[in-house]
Amino acid sequence: SQKIEQNSEALNIQEGKTATLTCNYTNYSPAYLQWYRQDPGRGPVFLLLIRENEKEKRKERLKVTFDTTLKQSLFHITASQPADSATYLCALGYSSASKIIFGSGTRLSIRP
Amino acid sequence: ETGVTQTPRHLVMGMTNKKSLKCEQHLGHNAMYWYKQSAKKPLELMFVYSLEERVENNSVPSRFSPECPNSSHLFLHLHTLQPEDSALYLCASSQDHTGELFFGEGSRLTVL
Numbered sequence: 001s002q003k004i005e006q007n008s009e010a011l012n013i014q015e016g017k018t019a020t021l022t023c024n025y026t027n028y029s030p031a032y033l034q035w036y037r038q039d040p041g042r043g044p045v046f047l048l049l050i051r052e053n054e055k056e057k058r059k060e061r062l063k064v065t066f067d068t069t070l071k072q073s074l075f076h077i078t079a080s081q082p083a084d085s086a087t088y089l090c091a092l093g094y095s096s097a098s099k100i101i102f103g104s105g106t107r108l109s110i111r112p
Numbered sequence: 113e114t115g116v117t118q119t120p121r122h123l124v125m126g127m128t129n130k131k132s133l134k135c136e137q138h139l140g141h142n143a144m145y146w147y148k149q150s151a152k153k154p155l156e157l158m159f160v161y162s163l164e165e166r167v168e169n170n171s172v173p174s175r176f177s178p179e180c181p182n183s184s185h186l187f188l189h190l191h192t193l194q195p196e197d198s199a200l201y202l203c204a205s206s207q208d209h210t211g212e213l214f215f216g217e218g219s220r221l222t223v224l
Contacts, residue, residue: 004154009152034212034213036213041217041218041220042217042218043116043202043204043215043216043217043218044155044202044213044215045215046212046213046214049211049212089155091213099157099160099168099170100157100213101154101157102147102154102155103154104152104153104154105154
């Protein structure tokens with residue numbers, strides 16, 4: 001079965017630095033990969049989607065890369081702010097299936 | 113009015129009770145999902161409905177019974193639950209299983 005690993009359960013970063021989160025998967029490469037943000041007691045909120053034929057996607061201070069050879073996605077937040085503190089979830093989607101599989105998330109803390 | 117609304121937000125029930133969780137989406141999407149989120153575990157997909165037909169049933173115990181009367185509403189009927197069923201139950205919707213999921217805020221369930 002497909003496994004998704006997000007680099008660490010928690011990551012602490014100094015404000016202003018770039019936060020880098022990792023998502024690794026085994027077995028089959030997904031048709032697309034998504035990143036979500038989840039705040040405590042709230043539902044996840046979609047941030048970015050990158051397809052298997054794309055190397056990089058950007059949105060404001062966010063950047064996602066997708067390396068199907070390494071079976072890895074990196075999620076970067078540049079000029080990080082305390083308001084970026086949250087849990088970030090990686091999710092894989094397959095074109096032939098109706099399910100999206102989630103990783104267990106990385107809890108990011110940005111200290112002032 | 114938010115895109116995906118879940119009620120109740122909090123529910124405490126005994127093991128012999130029968131209750132239901134409700135989800136309503138105002139986005140015109142044609143697919144709806146139930147996910148279970150337990151502490152320190154990835155989101156687990158429970159059920160997927162596409163055009164009001166169930167297309168995925170992820171080996172969920174029969175004490176959880178979904179219902180999708182139309183494309184905007186989704187229910188999760190609960191009966192004779194176990195304490196380990198205590199979790200955050202998240203409803204989501206999407207268009208055609210091909211992109212982002214829009215989540216509700218979740219229903220926090222506690223089974224005594």
